[in-house]
Amino acid sequence: MKDRVIGQSVPKYDAGPKASGLLQYADDFTLPGMLYGKVFRAKVQAAILLGVRTERAEQLPGVHAVITAKDVPNNNLRARFGQSTDVGGQFEGLYRVLAEKEVRYYGEPIALVAAESPDLAEQACQLIEVDLQPLPGVFDSVGAMEPGSRQVGEKPNNIASHFKIRQGDVDQGFAQADVIVEGTYRVPYQDHAYLEPESGLAWSDDDGTINIRVSSQVIEHFREVAEILNLPHSKVRYLGTWIGGGFGRKEDITVESYLALLAWKTRKPVKLTYTRAESLLYHCKRHPFQMEYKTGATKDGKLVALQARLISDCGAYSALSPWVLLYATVNAAGPYQIPNVKVDSYAVMTNTAITSAFRGFGAPQANFAYESQIQKLAHILGLDPLEFRERNYLQTGEAFATGWIYERPIPLTELAQKAWSGLGPLGSAEGGRKLGRGVAIGMGSYGRLTFLHDTSRSYIKLELDGSAIIRCGVPDVGGGQGHILCQIVAQELGVPLERIKLHITDSQLTPLAGTTTATRQLMMSGNATLKAANELKKRLLIKAGQLLNVPIENLIITLNRIEVESSRKEGVSLVEVINRLSGEGEELFVEAQFNAPFTDIPASEVLQGQTHPDFTFGAYAAEVEVDEQTGQVQINKIVAAFDVGKALNPAIVEGQIEGGCIQGVGYALFEDMAIHNGVIQTPSFAEYLIPTAVDVPDITVILLESGSGVGPYGAKGIGEPPMVGIAPALVNAIEDAVGVRIADLPVTPEKIRMAIAQKPEGKR
Amino acid sequence: MDQLTESMITIFLNDQPFQAVAGASESLLDFLRHRALATEVKCGCGRGDCGTCAVLFDGRMVKSCLVLAAQANGKRVYTIRGLGRDALMANLQDSFIQHGAIQCGFCTPGMLMAAYNLLRIKPTPTRSEIRQGIAGNLCRCTGYQKIIDAIAAVAGKTAFVSEAADSLDSPNPTATDQEKAKAGYLLLGGG
Incomplete structure (x- = not known):
């Protein structure tokens, strides 16, 4: 059934229920006798925790449980973030459920309360007293690296993780260079700011099994929660809900360990939903990075050397910081052919909010630095920025800075040219504002690190009436992660989309599909579902071949039917084939597993060879108007061009690019998280400004389909890559407009105004 | 109490x-x-x-x-959920579904309400007016583009929009069905 469903922008499985208001998110569920959970948090950045007194809270009528660290069976865990492969200490963060002995950051959870109403839970929290002996806080990640800095965590120094790239000899490389540019770039914290705050509802079964209905990107955390409670893995079950936005934050455990503890202690259902302020103040953020770059090129425009030192602030616990750092390191030189590369990267602990996964996962940070450097080199060399890039793009068969030889297409020349020409004729600026244009490219990985030995499983059952059931433990964050499995089944098995029932995210009843992170689900669960569908298809075709007396190579599956390709009138209904097989005792169900490409665990902190299954490449071009008097930036147009391999549902693919682009616009221009001595000062959307509909322009999306992806039908992943490239494109456009180049994101009007004021006379 | x-x-x-x-x-x-x-x-x-x-x-x-x-x-x-039988809202819901305007969907109920409100006040808004009309509703997934496309697609083709506006403004919530019908209520679908 060639391209009947695949490649079509059919509405998503979940779109109707969402439009009607019938779809239930985590906070929409209730149970009789339900209690309300609340987290009591530290109001100090760093202190010795001498004691917690909970008696007054416990005595408040209507309070059913107050839990502190001493009540938690296993309060200190080595977090393994859902994977089943043990990859060693470099990658494992200490994960503490509740503070004990010390407080490391403002807002660190100290106690949990369950009470009969949210107000009572709040009152109980106010009755909890803590004895603290304040410690001097460590707030500057660069300073925290120095010997003698106070130790934030349990390691002998504050460097949680360190990676290197060593390619060629940078000293020799810089000696060959005619031009060397250096720059220090700073990128900020960013809040995920999904619209659905963290939420869940947990209850204990008759046999003591803890059930957790929760908005989570990783239902495999049931294992970690079981370990916290000292229960067998089989006695904790996740029932994931459709997720009201994740962007990486719902990759780490959010509320579920607290819920599990409270439900376990009270044997009653407990709900816990964060307020927006709790979400903004206390949940983890995108890592801020300081990036020192030195890049050299010859006068004929060939890059010869790149040296970079990346420092990320990982906050008070390492969480996913080592992984994010690894991604940033792999991305540090970008998709360029540079013979000599030296990168040193560090994740540094401070007494600040935890930083962890966020769309792009280290790649947007490095991209802003390497693309800024490229732009500066092009200016100095007097080369057109696109042409300079074209002389240096990595080509198929060449090696990334890690030494991994890449055999797939890298169509960056075409992508960047299409994005640039897509801007069309130059507009005219209004009111004396200055017009400018910029372009930048980027790459983003999809699939988890290959040494994690990633797998996914999916189950399909064909019913006797020709309808189908899919079971796959795939969390859906809104990107069509669940829906696309239906499209694959419809394509391969001829089942109409409306006759497919999809079950997702039950950690005990749906086959485990792994995390909805790392832009992996289309590749992983898409391939697992395609594999299952192909096995069923083969069985259907064999039976149909017998019934029609035709070799199976001549048969095709069409809607509800199996037909002879050369004579379409000849055929048999799917229902008949299914019933014949069923009558012979052959039920039509398959559970299939897909394994990602595997590599060995890195032997040292020097990253070498393949680290990811693949990369997605893209380019952005933007036109802006800048008011020189106020520094205000208005974006007139954005063009995005991405090689998506194959767009299985173009509307979904465009939606990922448009949404990722605008999240990147927020990162580049608006989202300014104020942190003073480790305390976040932006507790609402009135202070922390994410883009609204009037802040952003229309985006033209250009899809290139090279068919070269690792996903089903040659698709590449597109969830995270659109976050990469937009920030440098905008900064380049602003520089084109007013002649100032900002190296610290976000590029606020104040920064532009200050830079214009400091610009030497005579320079544009 | x-x-x-x-x-x-x-x-x-x-x-x-x-x-x-x-x-x-x-x-x-x-x-x-x-x-x-x-x-x-x-x-x-x-x-x-x-x-x-x-x-x-x-x-x-x-x-x-x-x-x-x-x-x-x-x-x-x-x-x-109460407007599901209203022709304008039903058109908007369908348009959101068809245009891929719904990702995580958490903003969707509010966004649909903002779109509905906008089209009642201004039946044929420009794209920029649509942006203004939904500026009080945040969406973190879509970048707003497909939401605006979805609203624009409905804006052109609903002549009944202004009538719907009148019906919902009816001041008497306890009106009988007959009275409601008279007031043009049953654009909501007869119930």
């Missing part, structure tokens, strides 16, 4: 009377979600910044977190 801190509130929720006790400082949002179990009204911030809790209240769109439950006593409140 503590007379000082609580009162009995009756609202006409999606044309059905609903009565419950509400706290003096309880928001209409909490009343709708926790008392009436109208969970299609979402809480994204609880302080008027995000728009996920938008409902039609007394003929106007409001962020229900900024209205007290007590203010709604005797008033008519529509959520998107």
Whole structure:
């Protein structure tokens, strides 16, 4: 059934229920006798925790449980973030459920309360007293690296993780260079700011099994929660809900360990939903990075050397910081052919909010630095920025800075040219504002690190009436992660989309599909579902071949039917084939597993060879108007061009690019998280400004389909890559407009105004 | 019931009377979600910044977190579930579905309400006016583009829009079906 469903922008499985208001998110569920959970948090950045007194809270009528660290069976865990492969200490963060002995950051959870109403839970929290002996806080990640800095965590120094790239000899490389540019770039914290705050509802079964209905990107955390409670893995079950936005934050455990503890202690259902302020103040953020770059090129425009030192602030616990750092390191030189590369990267602990996964996962940070450097080199060399890039793009068969030889297409020349020409004729600026244009490219990985030995499983059952059931433990964050499995089944098995029932995210009843992170689900669960569908298809075709007396190579599956390709009138209904097989005792169900490409665990902190299954490449071009008097930036147009391999549902693919682009616009221009001595000062959307509909322009999306992806039908992943490239494109456009180049994101009007004021006379 | 801190509130929720006790400082949002179990009204911030809790209240769109439950006593409140049979809302819902305007969907009920409100006031808005019309509703997934496309597609083709506006502004929530029909109510579909 060639391209009947695949490649079509059919509405998503979940779109109707969402439009009607019938779809239930985590906070929409209730149970009789339900209690309300609340987290009591530290109001100090760093202190010795001498004691917690909970008696007054416990005595408040209507309070059913107050839990502190001493009540938690296993309060200190080595977090393994859902994977089943043990990859060693470099990658494992200490994960503490509740503070004990010390407080490391403002807002660190100290106690949990369950009470009969949210107000009572709040009152109980106010009755909890803590004895603290304040410690001097460590707030500057660069300073925290120095010997003698106070130790934030349990390691002998504050460097949680360190990676290197060593390619060629940078000293020799810089000696060959005619031009060397250096720059220090700073990128900020960013809040995920999904619209659905963290939420869940947990209850204990008759046999003591803890059930957790929760908005989570990783239902495999049931294992970690079981370990916290000292229960067998089989006695904790996740029932994931459709997720009201994740962007990486719902990759780490959010509320579920607290819920599990409270439900376990009270044997009653407990709900816990964060307020927006709790979400903004206390949940983890995108890592801020300081990036020192030195890049050299010859006068004929060939890059010869790149040296970079990346420092990320990982906050008070390492969480996913080592992984994010690894991604940033792999991305540090970008998709360029540079013979000599030296990168040193560090994740540094401070007494600040935890930083962890966020769309792009280290790649947007490095991209802003390497693309800024490229732009500066092009200016100095007097080369057109696109042409300079074209002389240096990595080509198929060449090696990334890690030494991994890449055999797939890298169509960056075409992508960047299409994005640039897509801007069309130059507009005219209004009111004396200055017009400018910029372009930048980027790459983003999809699939988890290959040494994690990633797998996914999916189950399909064909019913006797020709309808189908899919079971796959795939969390859906809104990107069509669940829906696309239906499209694959419809394509391969001829089942109409409306006759497919999809079950997702039950950690005990749906086959485990792994995390909805790392832009992996289309590749992983898409391939697992395609594999299952192909096995069923083969069985259907064999039976149909017998019934029609035709070799199976001549048969095709069409809607509800199996037909002879050369004579379409000849055929048999799917229902008949299914019933014949069923009558012979052959039920039509398959559970299939897909394994990602595997590599060995890195032997040292020097990253070498393949680290990811693949990369997605893209380019952005933007036109802006800048008011020189106020520094205000208005974006007139954005063009995005991405090689998506194959767009299985173009509307979904465009939606990922448009949404990722605008999240990147927020990162580049608006989202300014104020942190003073480790305390976040932006507790609402009135202070922390994410883009609204009037802040952003229309985006033209250009899809290139090279068919070269690792996903089903040659698709590449597109969830995270659109976050990469937009920030440098905008900064380049602003520089084109007013002649100032900002190296610290976000590029606020104040920064532009200050830079214009400091610009030497005579320079544009 | 503590007379000082609580009162009995009756609202006409999606044309059905609903009565419950509400706290003096309880928001209409909490009343709708926790008392009436109208969970299609979402809480994204609880302080008027995000728009996920938008409902039609007394003929106007409001962020229900900024209205007290007590203010709604005797008033008519529509959520998107109550407007499912309204031709304009049904068109908008279908257009959102067809245009891929729904990703995580958490902003969708409020966004649909903002779109509905906009088209009632301004049946043929420009793209820029559509952006203005939904500027009080945050979406973190879509970049707004497909939402705007979806609204623009409906804007051109609904001649009945202004009539729908009149019907919902009808001041008498206890009107009989006959009276409602007279007032042009049953654009809502006959019920």
